[in-house]
Amino acid sequence: MPADLSGTWTLLSSDNFEGYMLALGIDFATRKIAKLLKPQKVIEQNEDSFTIHTNSSLRNYFVKFKIGEEFEEDNKGLDNRKCKSLVIWDNDRLTCVQKGEKKNRGWTHWIEGDKLHLEMFCEGQVCKQTFQRA
Numbered sequence: 001m002p003a004d005l006s007g008t009w010t011l012l013s014s015d016n017f018e019g020y021m022l023a024l025g026i027d028f029a030t031r032k033i034a035k036l037l038k039p040q041k042v043i044e045q046n047e048d049s050f051t052i053h054t055n056s057s058l059r060n061y062f063v064k065f066k067i068g069e070e071f072e073e074d075n076k077g078l079d080n081r082k083c084k085s086l087v088i089w090d091n092d093r094l095t096c097v098q099k100g101e102k103k104n105r106g107w108t109h110w111i112e113g114d115k116l117h118l119e120m121f122c123e124g125q126v127c128k129q130t131f132q133r134a
Helices: 017-024 028-034
Strands: 007-015 040-046 049-055 060-066 071-074 082-090 093-099 105-112 115-122 125-133
Touching: 007 115, 017 028, 017 115, 017 125, 040 115, 060 071, 060 082, 082 105
Parallel strands: none
Antiparallel strands: 007 040, 007 125, 040 049, 049 060, 071 082, 082 093, 093 105, 105 115, 115 125
16 A cells, blocks of 8 residues: 655755756756755645645645556746656555656655655755654
């Protein structure tokens, strides 16, 4: 049985967020502000259906998907690109592959102990974030 990622999570740490944002082509001013934020992530999991809200004082982002079903994702408020996304379970890791302008793009969520981990990757850059329950 895959992990239950449901909950409200607050950012504890972020490694190489700058490199990841550079790979996405995010402008200098937005990168500087974004690095200061401590976003909160709200994950609602109902069997194979998910909604993920990422909320911060700068921008909010919402994505809804079903495991194994490709969907068009509009990254408005992030890097403002559209891509085709497919989310699958890889053991207890929720993994998304995004196809679009940027190569080798996507993310992986998983839980270890009482922490939620997120790795976001794009064009060879990997950002590792850790969250705790709010």
